[in-house]
Amino acid sequence: MLDPxxxxxxxxxxxxxxxxxxxxxxxxxxxxxxxxxVIDSTQxxxxxxxxxPLDSDVPILGGLDDAIARGAQVLVLxxxxxxxxxxxxxxxxxxxxxxxxxxxVNGMHDRLEPVLGGALAPGQFVWDIRVPQADAPPIAxxxxxxxxxxxxxxxxxxxxxxxxxxxxxxxxxxxARGVDAAFLATGQTGIAITxxxxxxxxxxxxxxxxxxxxxxxxxxxHPVAVIEGQGSLLHPGSTATLxxxxxxxxxxxxxCHRAGMGTLDTLDxxxxxxxxxxxxxxxxxxxxxxxxTPARVVGIALNTARLSxxxxxxxIDVAAVETGLPVTDPVRFxxxxxxxxxxxxxxx
Numbered sequence: 001m002l003d004p005x006x007x008x009x010x011x012x013x014x015x016x017x018x019x020x021x022x023x024x025x026x027x028x029x030x031x032x033x034x035x036x037x038v039i040d041s042t043q044x045x046x047x048x049x050x051x052x053p054l055d056s057d058v059p060i061l062g063g064l065d066d067a068i069a070r071g072a073q074v075l076v077l078x079x080x081x082x083x084x085x086x087x088x089x090x091x092x093x094x095x096x097x098x099x100x101x102x103x104x105v106n107g108m109h110d111r112l113e114p115v116l117g118g119a120l121a122p123g124q125f126v127w128d129i130r131v132p133q134a135d136a137p138p139i140a141x142x143x144x145x146x147x148x149x150x151x152x153x154x155x156x157x158x159x160x161x162x163x164x165x166x167x168x169x170x171x172x173x174x175x176a177r178g179v180d181a182a183f184l185a186t187g188q189t190g191i192a193i194t195x196x197x198x199x200x201x202x203x204x205x206x207x208x209x210x211x212x213x214x215x216x217x218x219x220x221x222h223p224v225a226v227i228e229g230q231g232s233l234l235h236p237g238s239t240a241t242l243x244x245x246x247x248x249x250x251x252x253x254x255x256c257h258r259a260g261m262g263t264l265d266t267l268d269x270x271x272x273x274x275x276x277x278x279x280x281x282x283x284x285x286x287x288x289x290x291x292x293t294p295a296r297v298v299g300i301a302l303n304t305a306r307l308s309x310x311x312x313x314x315x316i317d318v319a320a321v322e323t324g325l326p327v328t329d330p331v332r333f334x335x336x337x338x339x340x341x342x343x344x345x346x347x348x
Contacts, residue, residue, distance in 0.1 A: 002074065002105060002127070002195060004032035009039055009067035009102075010078035011093075016040040016060060017051035019160055023107055024078025025052055026189040030168050036070035037061040038078070053305055053331075064093055068100050076105040076192065084130075084201075086110040098124065105129065107188030109202065129188040130202040132211065140209035144216045144249040145293045149345050151216060153250035153295070154229035155241060155282050157257045157272050158264050162331075163229035164190050166256050166301035166338075169330035171226045173339035182222040184215050186244065190228045200230050200240055208240075212247025223345035229256065233281055234272065235264060245286050249293040253282055254338060258303040259315040259329075275300065275323050299338040300327040 002008075010028070012021040016038055024038060028048060037059045038048060044062035048054050061067055067075070075097045081087055086094075086108045097104060098116050103125045106112045113126040120126065144151065152170070154163040167183060168190075174181035183190075185197025198211045212227075219225045227248050231238030244250070257275060264270040272278070279297045286295040300319050304312035312329055320327040326337040 002033060002192065006033055006073045006103075007036050007071050008033045008074040008076050008105075009036050009061070009064075009070075009072035010076050011039045012079040013040055014042045015079040016043055016048075020081065021079040022160065023080065023189040023192065024076075025054065026164060027076060027078060027192060028052075028054055028056055028058060029165070030193045032193075033074070036072045037067055039063060039067055064097055064100070068102070072102060074103045074105060077107055080108060084109045086112065091115075095119070098126075103127070105192060107192065129191050130199040132199060132203055134214075136204070136207045137210040137214045139206065140213040140243075140247045142246070142249055142292060144213055144247070147217070147220050147249075149220060149222060150224045150252055150343050151227060151248045151250045152224060152252045152254060152298075152342055153227045153244055153248055154301070155253050155255055155297075156229055156232045157234055157255070157261065157275075157278055158232050159235055159238060160265065161232075161256050161258045161261075162301065162303040163256045166254065166303075166330050166335070167226050167228050168193070169335040170254065170301075170338050170342075173330075173335040174224055174226070174342065177336075177339055179224055179339070179342075179344055180222050181224040181226055182219040184219060184225055184227045186212070186228040186230055186240075197228070200243070205239060205243070208243035209247035212244055213249075216248045224342060232264075233285060234270065234278065236267070236270065241282075242285070245295070246292070250286060250295045251293055252342060253286070253295050253297045254299050254301055255279060255282065255297050256301045256303065257319075259307055259312065259319075275319060279323060279325075297325065298341040298343075299325050301335070301338065302327055302329050304329040304332055 010024040012024040015021040048056040154167040171183040186200040191197040231240035
């Protein structure tokens, strides 16, 4: 877990404000460490507020030297190229960061500790987040189905529609209501924020549900566990939702969707069905024709970041009428209506 007192710099070269830098945005929104700046030489001199829908004066810096001058002790790779690999052209910068005494947090698929570890001084570290931190567990056996708590899985109509963000906002609202809720991270950004979790997309498919199951069983004392979602049942390249359903034996779900999205973001030939049909799909897959745990979608988290306030409220009203469920943009308007819809523990 990253010491929350350490000042960090976020590396988001040429991507701050774009979808590739969602790890940087997630840490800016929810992280506990002081952020001295975001490195993006193409936007130097601006602030985060100028580029993102975040109320933040964190400066955009021109390079590593600027971050060091502002007191950074940890460099966090806050952006990911397509495929999640470390570009070769980053290596000189990373070696310079290590030589200057900084530690590195890496959310990419490539491991950096074997490459940079030999140059570490005492107290320095390289944290490769996408490396499972425990031996492979047994194959999942629906053990979580016997738990008396509520296991809320965040599911989505697409990748990158805000499942982690909605889950963190839901967790925050549940805690504010006095519910002892846990947030279970399943991706690199969630792990970087909370300091715990599993890098689901780096786990062999045969063991993926087992890792999820073990994580959920370890959180059994919490009346509610909010499980960070990954991928989508609608996406032809995604295999992540099924092991999350099977391992968690979720008994509630929140559907995450971007307002106005008629096709998948990067696959415009794949249509997003009506939300009521997507709800039915997720509920049917979860229960597996009656063989496994039933799970209802209890609310909709609608991402309205691209809309005005008036259009956002109108989109929420339309989705609520279509689905008959509570709907909100949890970032814009808070997640309390979703938290109120979550059955707690034995009320499931």
